[in-house]
Amino acid sequence: MSLTWHIVKKDLRALKWPLGFWVLVIVAKLGIGAMLLNADGTEGVNWFLKMDILARMLAGFEFVSFLLTAALIHGDPLVGTTAFWMTRPISGARLLRAKLCWLGLVFGLLPVLVTLPWWLGCGYGPHEIAWAAAETAAIHAAVVLLGLMWSPVVQGYGRFLMWTIVTLFAVPTLVGSIIQGLNHLLQSQGPSDPVMAARMTLGGGIAVAAILGAMIHQYLTLRTRRSITLLAGSAGLIVLVGVAWPWALNIDARVKTWLRQRAAGEWPAAAAPADLKFSSFRYAEVSGPGGRNGTAGKLRLDWDVEGLDIRRPVSGGTWAQLLQSYDGECSLRWPDGNVEPVQARARSGTGSRMDFIGPLPANLEQAQDLAAGHFTTQVDLMPAVAERFANEVPACTLTAHLRLMQFESVTPVSPTSGAYHATGSTSERIAHAEKTGEELEIVFIRRAASLGVDYLGGGVLAPPGPIIRYHLANKERRLVGMYQQIDHRETRIGTVGISWQTLAYRASNRPRAARPTLEAINALNDAELVAVTYREVARFSQEIRSDALQVRRVDPIPDHRP
Amino acid sequence: MNAIELTSITHRYWRTEALHDLTLAVPEGSVFALLGANGAGKTTAIKVMMNLLRPSAGVARVLGTDSSRLGESDFARIGYVSENQQLPLWMTVRQLLDYCRPFYPTWDPALEGKLLAQFDLPSDRKLKHLSRGMLMKAALLSSLAYRPQLLVLDEPFSGLDPLARDDFVRGVLEASELGQWTVLVSSHDVEEVERLADHVALLEGGRLKFSETTESLLGRFRRMEVDLNSTAAPAGDLPKSWLDWQASAGRVAFVESAYATERTEQACRERFPDATVRAHPMSLREIFISLARAGREVVRSSAA
Numbered sequence: 001m002s003l004t005w006h007i008v009k010k011d012l013r014a015l016k017w018p019l020g021f022w023v024l025v026i027v028a029k030l031g032i033g034a035m036l037l038n039a040d041g042t043e044g045v046n047w048f049l050k051m052d053i054l055a056r057m058l059a060g061f062e063f064v065s066f067l068l069t070a071a072l073i074h075g076d077p078l079v080g081t082t083a084f085w086m087t088r089p090i091s092g093a094r095l096l097r098a099k100l101c102w103l104g105l106v107f108g109l110l111p112v113l114v115t116l117p118w119w120l121g122c123g124y125g126p127h128e129i130a131w132a133a134a135e136t137a138a139i140h141a142a143v144v145l146l147g148l149m150w151s152p153v154v155q156g157y158g159r160f161l162m163w164t165i166v167t168l169f170a171v172p173t174l175v176g177s178i179i180q181g182l183n184h185l186l187q188s189q190g191p192s193d194p195v196m197a198a199r200m201t202l203g204g205g206i207a208v209a210a211i212l213g214a215m216i217h218q219y220l221t222l223r224t225r226r227s228i229t230l231l232a233g234s235a236g237l238i239v240l241v242g243v244a245w246p247w248a249l250n251i252d253a254r255v256k257t258w259l260r261q262r263a264a265g266e267w268p269a270a271a272a273p274a275d276l277k278f279s280s281f282r283y284a285e286v287s288g289p290g291g292r293n294g295t296a297g298k299l300r301l302d303w304d305v306e307g308l309d310i311r312r313p314v315s316g317g318t319w320a321q322l323l324q325s326y327d328g329e330c331s332l333r334w335p336d337g338n339v340e341p342v343q344a345r346a347r348s349g350t351g352s353r354m355d356f357i358g359p360l361p362a363n364l365e366q367a368q369d370l371a372a373g374h375f376t377t378q379v380d381l382m383p384a385v386a387e388r389f390a391n392e393v394p395a396c397t398l399t400a401h402l403r404l405m406q407f408e409s410v411t412p413v414s415p416t417s418g419a420y421h422a423t424g425s426t427s428e429r430i431a432h433a434e435k436t437g438e439e440l441e442i443v444f445i446r447r448a449a450s451l452g453v454d455y456l457g458g459g460v461l462a463p464p465g466p467i468i469r470y471h472l473a474n475k476e477r478r479l480v481g482m483y484q485q486i487d488h489r490e491t492r493i494g495t496v497g498i499s500w501q502t503l504a505y506r507a508s509n510r511p512r513a514a515r516p517t518l519e520a521i522n523a524l525n526d527a528e529l530v531a532v533t534y535r536e537v538a539r540f541s542q543e544i545r546s547d548a549l550q551v552r553r554v555d556p557i558p559d560h561r562p
Numbered sequence: 563m564n565a566i567e568l569t570s571i572t573h574r575y576w577r578t579e580a581l582h583d584l585t586l587a588v589p590e591g592s593v594f595a596l597l598g599a600n601g602a603g604k605t606t607a608i609k610v611m612m613n614l615l616r617p618s619a620g621v622a623r624v625l626g627t628d629s630s631r632l633g634e635s636d637f638a639r640i641g642y643v644s645e646n647q648q649l650p651l652w653m654t655v656r657q658l659l660d661y662c663r664p665f666y667p668t669w670d671p672a673l674e675g676k677l678l679a680q681f682d683l684p685s686d687r688k689l690k691h692l693s694r695g696m697l698m699k700a701a702l703l704s705s706l707a708y709r710p711q712l713l714v715l716d717e718p719f720s721g722l723d724p725l726a727r728d729d730f731v732r733g734v735l736e737a738s739e740l741g742q743w744t745v746l747v748s749s750h751d752v753e754e755v756e757r758l759a760d761h762v763a764l765l766e767g768g769r770l771k772f773s774e775t776t777e778s779l780l781g782r783f784r785r786m787e788v789d790l791n792s793t794a795a796p797a798g799d800l801p802k803s804w805l806d807w808q809a810s811a812g813r814v815a816f817v818e819s820a821y822a823t824e825r826t827e828q829a830c831r832e833r834f835p836d837a838t839v840r841a842h843p844m845s846l847r848e849i850f851i852s853l854a855r856a857g858r859e860v861v862r863s864s865a866a
Contacts, residue, residue: 002664003664003665006661006664006665010650010661013657014650014652075650077648081609081614081615081646082644082646082647082648083648084647084648084649084650086612086613086614087612087614087637087640087642087647088637088662088665089634089635089636089637089638089665089666090634090637090665091633091634094634
């Protein structure tokens with residue numbers, strides 16, 4: 001092992017300058033994150049945007065690891081007969097161990113160690129650090145794998161780059177072209193999403209196995225032609241799988257199930273609170289195919305909940321209890337007995353409405369469809385399914401994954417720069433507050449863990465922590481006026497999500513463009529900023545069935561794009 | 563006992579045959595020169611020995627091990643210096659030695675220091691800033707400091723100026739006095755090799771022409787000069803061992819490749835009864851050139 005470590009140290013010395021640059025890039029990116037978090041709010045949202053772009057560019061530079069990987073391998077070439085190590089007491093197996101150690105240290109451990117202070121500073125707990133570290137290492141591992149694809153079997157950077165680019169371009173293009181051609185020839189709609197997911201997963205698995213296999217083979221045997229044959233054969237197999245693999249492995253469903261279990265976390269498999277009653281759908285609206293969302297149709301499902309506490313704990317505010325749907329599964333059972341899973345986007349509809357807890361603008365205050373307990377779930381339909389609705393009516397089962405939020409407090413907040421609230425990795429800071437006429441403009445800078453694993457299923461399944469909203473209240477603790485979002489930007493640095501939001505508060509419901517009045521200015525001076533907090537009290541899944549949907553067809557939203 | 567044994571080695575690069583049925587033995591303790599013109603197959607033969615190339619046929623044994631199975635423990639006993647070797651140029655001489663040292667259990671720091679001083683190498687200078695001669699000496703140093711049983715030098719003089727060559731050869735000679743090792747040196751630079759080698763083999767077109775001790779080789783080659791007293795042509799056929807035949811008015815010169823004083827004189831008297839015959843010893847370089855010319859003549863005549 002000492003000799004292996006000796007080679008690792010040699011390679012660290014050989015690449016110390018590029019490595020130093022690489023670490024600097026990571027540190028600079030995290031430095032930008034720290035600057036954003038500590039901004040005083042006067043810089044303006046454009047500054048935030050520029051910093052965001054700079055951070056993204058630096059994050060792009062991190063992928064220099066692709067070239068560093070090739071440099072590492074080419075430092076002790078495996079092709080040709082002139083390499084220094086080949087006539088020294090260094091076996092291929094030892095060299096392979098050394099290179100793998102180096103890669104693990106530099107692209108696995110080093111970025112984690114460099115980023116660790118950032119995570120700790122952002123309030124990450126051990127669990128979040130573990131996930132963030134795994135994500136950081138996984139991203140670099142993917143880049144390193146790309147670097148390992150051709151570097152062990154070709155000489156020089158030129159060939160390495162050329163063959164990598166050719167492979168990355170050729171394989172997907174070939175698969176796509178063949179699938180298109182077959183679809184055209186057979187007049188078919190092509191493979192379903194689950195089958196495509198299975199093909200991509202299998203293809204990815206084959207690629208990883210082939211890259212590692214060819215690398216190990218090359219190190220142990222130095223038989224370049226056979227290693228290249230292994231890579232080329234695997235590329236052919238990937239094309240074959242991409243074109244012809246017929247079975248869905250339910251990978252997407254498995255991932256979702258796992259994510260739900262993860263999201264359930266500290267609220268495992270709870271039943272719905274006894275005082276809540278769920279009723280089946282009232283009706284469904286089907287749109288499409290065609291329109292703005294392409295060929296996919298939309299199914300809108302409406303359902304009701306009784307028993308939710310709809311008292312308003314704060315005058316002018318929303319209900320004592322909020323029900324937030326963070327995910328949903330939907331399946332259609334057709335008259336012929338065929339059961340078809342469809343994608344339910346539960347966060348739109350219920351999620352956005354439930355989030356609305358500010359004082360209602362006048363026109364919405366009268367809108368009765370916001371009454372507690374009425375929910376909408378939107379379901380994406382494949383074109384063939386949408387067309388089938390024209391002739392048949394399926395039964396529908398919706399499993400909604402919900403969390404129940406309970407009003408906790410309303411507390412005054414000093415509308416001054418620096419007011420800060422933090423729970424674990426989530427924090428919220430008033431970076432800047434300024435009164436102008438009848439308006440109080442506040443810049444909020446927020447921070448939250450933004451782990452990639454939460455995005456695997458297409459979005460954060462259940463944002464952690466309480467819901468806190470800031471409002472203006474008068475002396476009677478009645479929420480007054482309205483707020484308007486002036487700007488909002490988000491970025492993600494080192495798995496930490498950072499957002500900049502400017503809200504303009506007014507103590508009256510007058511439009512922004514109107515000239516300030518003395519009355520409005522006085523109302524603002526009399527009002528105070530309060531934080532309304534809801535905490536999570538339950539997380540559960542609820543199945544809602546409808547044996548016969550009342551389907552109404554609506555026109556899809558027209559697509560005016562060229 | 564032989565340090566290296568090649569048995570019926572054939573190596574092809576696609577359709578080109580670089581080595582043909584090569585059988586060769588390098589005796590232990592010898593300084594063995596593998597000679598040949600460019601493209602003769604010297605480097606290919608050495609690469610087969612060092613397991614850098616797999617032979618298409620035949621077996622190579624190095625220090626008793628099949629060359630295709632040479633492992634870490636075998637390479638710890640072998641030193642290899644080649645003009646084509648890619649040294650880690652980003653290292654300083656000191657770093658190169660520091661890097662190599664732990665791989666060799668027999669590394670001798672005292673010898674390293676001695677050679678470093680002897681070769682006059684700047685230890686803190688990066689290899690990429692060294693001259694070609696210095697670079698070869700650095701490679702030689704890193705291959706000598708562990709007292710290898712076998713030192714293989716592949717075209718070590720190539721690209722070196724005369725002074726650097728002299729330094730290098732002196733380095734090898736001085737180093738060889740420090741230990742009992744076998745040296746295999748391939749080169750087309752015969753003059754330098756003559757100072758080093760006690761065994762010589764000649765490769766031509768991938769085939770072995772001969773392999774013998776330098777003493778025997780120098781002993782059996784003579785440049786013969788015959789002053790003719792008449793213009794008569796030589797009587798009878800010329801022996802096959804007479805090479806590089808040159809005739810001018812009243813004088814004939816040729817190279818006898820199987821010189822034995824009495825036998826050669828008798829053969830000359832039979833063919834040139836009235837002539838005066840003189841035999842001159844030849845250098846390795848002259849022998850090499852004569853053989854190369856003779857080879858070309860054979861090719862020409864067979865082509866004709």
